Structure formats: structure tokens, C-alpha cells
Amino acid sequence: MATVTRLALWAIAAVVPASCYPATSPLNIDIEAREASLGLLIGPSVVEVPASIRNVFPAKDFNRPVTQTYWQTEVRSGDPSGIANHTLRQLGNATFLAFDRGFYDVLGIKDYRQPKKVETIFTFPAGPSYANRMVHDGTVYSPECNCIFAAELYPPKPGFSMQFLPWVWRTNLNGTAPVTEKVYPDPPLTIANGAYYHDGAVYWQQEGNYTTPGGIVRMDPLTLKTAVVLNNYLGHRFNSPNDVVMTKRGVAYFTDGYYGFDNFNDTIKPEMANGVWRWDSKTGNVRMVAGAGTGIFTNPNGVALNREETTLYITARGFASADADGNRNIYQFDLTANQGRIAQPLLFAYSDAGFTDGIKTDKEGRVYGGVTGSVDIFDPQGTLLGKINVAPGDTAVNMAWVKNWLYIYGRDKIYRVQLNTVGSQML
CATH class of the missing domain: 2.120.10.30 (TolB, C-terminal domain)
Incomplete structure (x- = not known):
């Protein structure tokens, strides 16, 4: 894997789910690093979605019908980084999505790092x-x-x-x-x-x-x-x-x-x-x-x-x-x-x-x-x-x-x- 270029890793990520890779693989580390740079905060049950992701979707071309959920947004650009699809999977797997810190007052927890159950x-x-x-x-x-x-x-x-x-x-x-x-x-x-x-x-x-x-x-x-x-x-x-x-x-x-x-x-x-x-x-x-x-x-x-x-x-x-x-x-x-x-x-x-x-x-x-x-x-x-x-x-x-x-x-x-x-x- 040391000889594989970062661009090639991005191309693989576009077609292979991140869950197929070990948590310590270079591909997952790269995706998680870029995800973190966007400000996505992932806890055991809460994903906090910052304005940086909500305001500028992390793909060049995308679309979403009115009857589908946020995490079902279609990534149409073929962006080789895989960040958009990986982010959408995180949103879909979450129990709660936080868009404002006032949400934690409703849930009765301090922040995204605390577990919460439905x-x-x-x-x-x-x-x-x-x-x-x-x-x-x-x-x-x-x-x-x-x-x-x-x-x-x-x-x-x-x-x-x-x-x-x-x-x-x-x-x-x-x-x-x-x-x-x-x-x-x-x-x-x-x-x-x-x-x-x-x-x-x-x-x-x-x-x-x-x-x-x-x-x-x-x-x-x-x-x-x-x-x-x-x-x-x-x-x-x-x-x-x-x-x-x-x-x-x-x-x-x-x-x-x-x-x-x-x-x-x-x-x-x-x-x-x-x-x-x-x-x-x-x-x-x-x-x-x-x-x-x-x-x-x-x-x-x-x-x-x-x-x-x-x-x-x-x-x-x-x-x-x-x-x-x-x-x-x-x-x-x-x-x-x-x-x-x-x-x-x-x-x-x-x-x-x-x-x-x-x-x-x-x-x-x-x-x-x-x-x-x-x-x-x-x-x-x-x-x-x-x-x-x-x-x-x-x-x-x-x-x-x-x-x-x-x-x-x-x-x-x-x-x-x-x-x-x-x-x-x-x-």
C-alpha cells in the first residue's frame, strides 16, 4: 500500500465502503482526517454536523428528492475522495443528528461524546x-x-x-x-x-x-x-x-x-x-x-x-x-x-x-x-x-x-x- 498514490486511494474509496477496511488502514485514516477537517463530530450515538458541511456539501455534484432523508442525498459528481458518501453513511448510522448545541439541552447530555438511547x-x-x-x-x-x-x-x-x-x-x-x-x-x-x-x-x-x-x-x-x-x-x-x-x-x-x-x-x-x-x-x-x-x-x-x-x-x-x-x-x-x-x-x-x-x-x-x-x-x-x-x-x-x-x-x-x-x- 505504500506505493499506492493518494489519488488512487481516493478512487478506491469512491467505490468500496470504508467499513471494508481495518480501522487503522491508510484509506480510513485519510477519510477520517479529511472528515475531521470538515468539523464532523462523531460520538457513540450523536453526530454533530457543523455549518461547514451543511452550507457546502462535500461533493461537486449532488441531488436529493423531497421524499428522501438528508443521508440519502445522491452524490452525482463521482468525487474520488469518497468523503461525501462516507459522511452520509455516518449521518444515516447516527441515532441523533445535532445541528445546534441547543440540541444537547433537549437530550440532557453534555455533548456528542455522551451516549444516548432511542x-x-x-x-x-x-x-x-x-x-x-x-x-x-x-x-x-x-x-x-x-x-x-x-x-x-x-x-x-x-x-x-x-x-x-x-x-x-x-x-x-x-x-x-x-x-x-x-x-x-x-x-x-x-x-x-x-x-x-x-x-x-x-x-x-x-x-x-x-x-x-x-x-x-x-x-x-x-x-x-x-x-x-x-x-x-x-x-x-x-x-x-x-x-x-x-x-x-x-x-x-x-x-x-x-x-x-x-x-x-x-x-x-x-x-x-x-x-x-x-x-x-x-x-x-x-x-x-x-x-x-x-x-x-x-x-x-x-x-x-x-x-x-x-x-x-x-x-x-x-x-x-x-x-x-x-x-x-x-x-x-x-x-x-x-x-x-x-x-x-x-x-x-x-x-x-x-x-x-x-x-x-x-x-x-x-x-x-x-x-x-x-x-x-x-x-x-x-x-x-x-x-x-x-x-x-x-x-x-x-x-x-x-x-x-x-x-x-x-x-x-x-x-x-x-x-x-x-x-x-x-x-
Whole structure:
């Protein structure tokens, strides 16, 4: 190897994974030295990615589709150094990606050199043959049962429709280890999706189908008995209610999109614009507070409140996850004025992988969003602090806080991680 030129070593690195070489080989030493010169800091579970790599990608030519993760970036230049591909492998193998040192405050560790664990607690069984994929949403914790409920949906393959599912999943936290099983609300929910806990009950969004209008359903977390509490606006069906959040005094904000009609092929043609609605559970008043006419809510999705209930966060998808022109943003609305109506939105963050689906907040005002490959964590100003990676090929759909544990529900698995904070709803 002493006679092999550095250029030749670089050429080998472009086609042979670094893992094939001994840790002390000249090739690995060279790659690691150059990687270190870029500032990449690699710990047992955290990789800290400096601005030098984020701002200038370490390859001459590269590309990344909107549905893929950061570490799936395609290196197109044929750069003989192999640094770009080796760096991407490090990112993909990490449990956490840190982009800002504030991320360590969330994780409760000093820096990248300390280990930190994400535990996989359940793997969902495979979906039916008609399914394009699985989705687990509507994650909600109830203290009455010390358990988390989650909806299951099967976005169908072309030519099929979403089918009625009589169950939701329940993760029981009362034993030495979590136990996840199907349970059956009575009467059953019709395409359950988002959910929120308020005043001893779980409030589900059900998207509805051809024969059952969508709306909000209240469920007793112990008996699983359900009752429809909202299913129309002056005789209009809602299109496909998706997610909901409630204030402490019982005012709900929920999103309504075209998912049932456009994606699930299981509802009648919508008669109203997509939008965000406000329902006062005490007075019964319901009204739209943001609509597709604003140009941002082609398909609104996740919704969350900060601890003080002064800021409302809403995610938006667009027509399709793979559409590069799709609206994959998180918007921020001020609730301090306008008597419950939401003011002109601020663009809070843009999702770099798919679109932000479920969204949660913590007591410090940070925002957590489920995306392809990870949960993204932003500070209150919208700075991306870091990513909690899920298993390869999985998508983080939604989350639930239980004290200082964040339970992450993916399409395929359930994960949990202990953090140095608690959810805003836990206070």
C-alpha cells in the first residue's frame, strides 16, 4: 500500500465502503482526517454536523428528492475522495443528528461524546394487500388509563379505497414494559386520525367515509364508549378532519383537508374549501378561521399549541408528499388577539424530508415534527436544533408525551426516548 498514490486511494474509496477496511488502514485514516477537517463530530450515538458541511456539501455534484432523508442525498459528481458518501453513511448510522448545541439541552447530555438511547418498543404487523403503506397517527396520552392511544390507517394502492377499521392501538404503560394491543371503541370510529386529551376524555378526529360524515368524537379512555360531538357546519359535511388540539377551556382547533377524497378514495366529493376550524365545546360555536383561499392550506394536517396557548402551529402538505411544489411547511399563528380568530401566519419552518405530519411542543416552546426518517426539533424561533432518527425506511408520523418521555409512532414501529423536558400538555 505504500506505493499506492493518494489519488488512487481516493478512487478506491469512491467505490468500496470504508467499513471494508481495518480501522487503522491508510484509506480510513485519510477519510477520517479529511472528515475531521470538515468539523464532523462523531460520538457513540450523536453526530454533530457543523455549518461547514451543511452550507457546502462535500461533493461537486449532488441531488436529493423531497421524499428522501438528508443521508440519502445522491452524490452525482463521482468525487474520488469518497468523503461525501462516507459522511452520509455516518449521518444515516447516527441515532441523533445535532445541528445546534441547543440540541444537547433537549437530550440532557453534555455533548456528542455522551451516549444516548432511542428504544424500539413495538413493531406493527404488516398491513393488508391493498395498502400502499401504513400510518399511525392520533397519538394521545390519557392519565386515567396511563396509556397512549393511536389510530391506524392504510392509504390504499391505486384502484383501492381506505377500508373501515374498528380498532385503534393502545400502548399500556402500567407494567414493567409497555404493552401495545388493538382495542375497539364502541361505537367504532370511522377512519380515526388525529386525537387530543381534554378534561378526562379523548377527542378523536374521524375522517368519515361515504356513509358516515367526519367530525369530532369524544371517547371515554376507560370504557372506550364514544359519542359524536361535531359532524357538520350548518349541514355541510367536513371534508376529511385530520388533527385537533384543544385549549384548557375547551376550544378546539382542527384541520380539515381532502385526504379522504384525494388520497383514501373513501369519501364523497367535498363541498367546502379545506381549512382550519375553531369549535368551542362549551358554547357549540364552530367557524372556519383559515382556509385554502389564503393559498397555504391545500391540505392542512398537524396542529399544536404552545404551553401558554398563545401560539398555534399548523403543518401543511400540499396535494402529494412527493410533489416538489407541495406545501411542506409549519406555520405559526398568533392567538393573542382577534377574539379567537387566527392572525396572518408566519412561516415557522420548512420540512426537508417529506412533510411534517404530527406536531408537538414542549414546556420551553420547542416544536417537534414527525417527518420521513426522523423527528425534527426546532427552537421557538424556528431554528432546527437536531433530528431524532428512527429505523431505516421508517417515517415518524406522530408523537405523545408521557412526563419526560417522548413516544414516537412511526409507520412501522413505536419508539421512545427520555428527554430533558416535558410536553406542554403535561403541565
